[in-house]
Amino acid sequence: MRSTLIMSPDGMISAIEEEWLFDDLYSLAVIDETSDDSTPKAEAVSNFAAKVIENLGPYGYFMRITADDRPVAISTVTQFKSEMQGPQLLLSFTAPLAEPVDPARHAVKFSVYDPSYFIQMTHRPEAPPTIRSEAQHRCRALVEQPNPSAQDIARAFALDRGAAPQEGLGDLFAEKVRIQCG
Template sequence: MRSTVIMSSDGMISAIEEEWLFDDLYSLAVIDEMAIDSPQKTTAVSDFAAKVIENLGPYGYFMRITADGRPVRIGAVTQFKSEMKGQQLLLSFTAPLAEPVDPMRYAVKFSVYDPSYFIQMTHRQDEPPAIRGAGKYRCQAYVKQPDPSPQAIARAFALDRGASPQDNLGDLFAEKVHIQCK
């Protein structure tokens, strides 16, 4: 996964761009399901993005953004695409914030995770989250790895595969991206 924090010229966080490169196994399953060997391969790959974005909308696109610990609403994603990268599906989209956030005024964090916690989503170590257009500030993003308690791990393992997690359990297993500006 690759994340880029988009900032306006006045130094406000306005959006987060996401790139999700799905693993070989998931990509193969999706390709098989879409019968991607058909003549309409390009259309099928494009349709994949639209379908995923539509399905993720009610879940905040699997993104949780906070400013001083309070949730930040995400607007509707209208910029998205999917393509093949070798044998893997790549989904790219821009998640606009409903209202820009001032990173000098608020401690801003975000994480990307499936609330069911069954899908591992991590940033590549060689491609940490980036900041684009920091305006008048010097900003950086860093990833804090999850450190779930033994009780949380036991609770996760105790759930049946089809059960819904409680208390936002997936958040305990998600990386947290912190944004710092000076």
């Protein structure tokens, strides 16, 4: 995935742009599942984004954002698209924050993960999270790799395939992006 924090001219984080590049196998499965004689491949790819965004809404778009360890609400995603990038499906969307957050005054962190723990989501080393701003800012995004304990790993492996996710388990395996200003 690729994440870009959007900062307003006054230095507030107002949204996060996400790009999720799915692996070849998942991309092929989605296209095969959604395209048929009545729905051509190009239309299936285009329709993918709307369906996924609708399904992710109740889960906060798989994003957890905090300011001083308190949750930050995400507004409804209205900007999204999907397209093919070679053999891989690319989903892009912008998640606006319900209220802008000042990273200079609050400890801001975010992570992107599937709460059911079945999907690995990581930033590409060559494309770490970035910050886009029209104004001068002295903030940077730092990725902290997950460090689950042996007990957490054992608990995750002990889950049955159809079991309900355990609250907070996916978060233990997710990268955390910390915004550092100053």
